[in-house]
Amino acid sequence: MSQNQTLARPGPPPRQLSTTSGDYDSSNPPDVRKYLGTYGLTPPAVESFDVQAQRCLRLLAMKPTPIEKFQYLTHLRATNVHLFYRLLSENIKELTPLIYTPTVGEACVRWHEIFTQPEGMYLSYTDRGHLRQILDNWPYKVEITVLTDGSRILGLGDLGVNGMGIPVGKLALYTACAGIRPEATLPLTLDLGTNNKALREDPLYMGARVPKISAEEEKEFLDELMAALTDKWPSIVIQFEDFKNPFPSLERYQNTYAMFNDDVQGTGAVIVGGFINAVKASGVPAKDHRAIFLGAGSAGVGVAKQIVEFFIKEGLTEEEARRKFWFVDSNGLVTSDRGDKLADHKVYFARNDNNGRQYQSLLRLIDFVRPTILMGLSTIGGAFNTDILQRMAKLNDRPIIFPLSNPSSKSECTFEEAVHNTDGRCLFASGSPFPSLEYGEKLLTPGQGNNMYVFPGIGLGAILSEAVSVTQDMIYASAESLSTSLNKQEVADGWLYPDIRRIREVSVIVTRGVIRAAQQNGVDRAVKLRSLNDEQLDAYIKERMYDPHQERDIVGGEAAQLLTSGTNGYTNGVNGITNGVSGAHL
Ligand SMILES: NC(=O)c1ccc[n+]([C@@H]2O[C@H](COP(=O)([O-])OP(=O)(O)OC[C@H]3O[C@@H](n4cnc5c(N)ncnc54)[C@H](O)[C@@H]3O)[C@@H](O)[C@H]2O)c1
Ligand SMILES: O=C(O)C[C@H](O)C(=O)O
Ligand SMILES: [Mg+2]
Incomplete structure (x- = not known):
């Protein structure tokens, strides 16, 4: 196939931020609608954002299931982006579980069934050699991308291109939480085959129906992709997400590109952030902590490595810090004499003080180690059972219990289980949200050690x-x-x-x-930012953050001029209004 054939573009480019004048028109006064030539195309009422938001919340309440709410919010983001982000920022606690974990997990499992419109870009292994050219099809100037190969979506395994829900969801949080403009974000899914046979055989699956390519092939593909992304957008920040084996790309690119891996590094950071406070609250000095980790994958090892850094800052040597961890994976305690070949990332934490004993039972290991900390990054829902939680409560005044596997169904225990089995004494954080709980006289609120912090x-x-x-x-x-x-x-x-x-x-x-x-x-x-003091730097950051409340709900640069010079009461700035592809707002 010739290059032109490969790149032929049958229709308009995919539009992550498809907007129509009709949606925005709801808040435009009649004179603006007449100027725009949209008069008569929307209901007559001129509505404030607040009224529109009320309608959205009512519509949302009418949807009976989380996945239907997810679909409605997807539709809203695609048709009225500022309204979506206003709604999200004003209801972040309630809506995040619907656009992100846990609902995004179900959405990814069913992506091939619920798909209605493209959001983001897909690059396939067969596109290699042309990646840079294909990026030209993306109509916006990108500041940040989240990319996945779909090979380990949350704790749900290999979902191939169905994994697109994750980059879309994470980037929505970039916008809602840190004010990165929506049009500056690029959700990117790599179609490199999938080892999920059921998906490959499903007639609705939208990716290549081949097994996952080899590690070497993936490396070559990623080399081309990283070069293409930075050639197209020289300041782009690249976040890797939900790769089955994230370590090779992290090692290969972290010093040469503005990239990070959120599952290894973001998870490590967010857990250390909460862990610092848990250590303070536990009353146990850093040097006396001992941690058992159930799960020795990218997240587990990423978390432990950053806790090592914290322990070193607290005065321990690296060796002392490293020895505070006992990892358990699907083959039991991670030891140097276990008999199997340990993956490279586990070797650093492998124990050699186990006296030949290969602990298979978590409870027995707890009796041996007497840990102050129990972390779950195993994808095994319910693994912290009653016996285990009660044993942690017996050993500690304030046991630190962090069941971090996502989505909620994979969490090693619920908040309620942790509270009831530790007499309400546990210091708790989970990956997915759990509701607050009345316990005795108190209302207890769980920590959510979610990377979105x-x-x-x-x-x-x-x-x-x-x-x-x-x-x-x-x-x-x-x-x-x-x-x-x-x-x-x-x-x-x-x-x-x-x-x-x-x-x-x-x-x-x-x-x-x-x-x-x-x-x-x-x-x-x-x-130039070096000369700013902290107050000035904070002001600079805030000023650069996209705020959906400040966005003009009109379409087109000319109309913006009309409004700023006119007397219709619209006196805000024209932040972000440009004529995009096909006249789209943004
Ligand atoms: N902050 C967060 O909330 C956060 C961030 C990142 C990852 N996670 C979650 O952590 C989980 C793990 O992610 P990962 O990237 O490390 O995955 P991974 O596939 O790399 O690792 C999973 C680990 O669990 C181990 N495991 C599997 N079955 C086990 C069993 N029966 N007993 C003990 N160990 C077992 C595996 O051997 C492996 O070491 C996922 O559910 C993910 O969603 C949460
Ligand atoms: O962002 C999160 O907290 C989810 C995490 O990346 C995960 O893979 O579970
Ligand atoms: Mg992830």
Whole structure:
């Protein structure tokens, strides 16, 4: 097939931010509608955003299942992007579980059935050699992309191109939490085959019906892709997400591109952020902690490596810090004499003090180690059963229990189980949300150690500092900044993480920490930011954040001029109004 045939574009480019004048027109007064030639195309009422938001919430309430709510919100984002983000930012606690974990998990499993419109880009293995040209089909200037090969979607396994829900969901959070403009985000899914046989055989599946390509083939493909992305958008920040084996690409690209892997690094940072507060609340000094990790994959090892860094900052040697971890994977305790070949990333934490005993039972290992900390990153829902939780409560005044597997069905225990089996004494954070719980006289609120506390700030910090790479210090700074972001009330209530409703404020603090670390490491190109003090830097960050409340609900640059010069009461700036592809707003 010739190059032209490969790249032939049958219709208009995919539009992540498809908007129609009709949706925006709802709040335009009649004179503007007449000017735009849209008069008569929408109902006569001129509606404020608030009225439109009320209707959206009612519509949402009418949808009986989470997946139908997810579909409605997808439709809203595609047809009225500012209204969607206004709704999301005003209802972040309630809506995040619908656009992200846990609902996004179900959406990815069923993506081939529920798909109605493209959002983001797909690049296939058969496109290699042409990746740079294909990127030209994307109509917007991109500042950040989230890319996945779909090979490990949450704890749900290999979902191939169905994994697109994850980049779309994470980038929506980049916009809602850190104010990265929606049109500057690119959800990207790599169609590199899938080992999910049922999907390959499903007539509705939309990716290549071949097994996953080899690691070597993937490496070559990613080499081409990284070069193509940075050639097209030289300051782009690239977030890798939900790869089955994320370590090779992280090692290969982290010093040469502005990239990070959220499952390894973002997870590590967010857990350390809450962990710092849990250690304080536990009353046990850092040097006396011992941690069992159920699950020794990318997330588990990513978390432990960053806790090692924290322990070192608390005065331990690296060797002392490393020895505080006992990992369990599907073959039992990770030891150097287990008899199987350990994956490279596990070797650092392999135990050699097990006296030849290969613990298969978590309970027995708990008796042996007497841990203060139990982390779950195993994808095994319910693995922290009653016996295990009660044993942790017997060993500790304030056991630290973090069941982090996603979505909720894979969580190693629920908040309720953890509270009831530890007499309400546990210090708890999960990956997916759980409701608050009345226990005795108290209302207990679970921590949600979700990456959304850090990745938006890591991304925005890298964008604003124009970082040439995302250093480990920048990642660690996001954790430390997060741990300082709780207000007095949250600290008094014993929370490990700040209220998610304050996420935009938290993201400013995280972004500032990330920018400062970039400056200290000398990887920042935006050197003018170095002279700003913290207050000035915060003001700069806030000013650069997209705020859907400030967006004009009109279409087209000419109309913007009319409105700013006219007397119709529209006096805001014209932030973000340009004539995009096909006259689309944004
Ligand atoms: N902050 C968060 O909420 C967050 C962030 C990242 C990942 N996660 C979740 O963590 C989980 C793991 O992610 P990952 O990237 O490490 O996946 P992974 O596939 O790399 O690792 C899973 C690990 O669990 C182990 N495991 C499987 N079955 C087991 C069993 N029966 N007993 C003990 N161990 C077992 C595997 O051997 C492997 O070491 C996923 O559910 C993911 O959604 C949560
Ligand atoms: O963002 C999260 O917290 C989810 C995480 O990336 C995951 O893979 O489970
Ligand atoms: Mg992930």
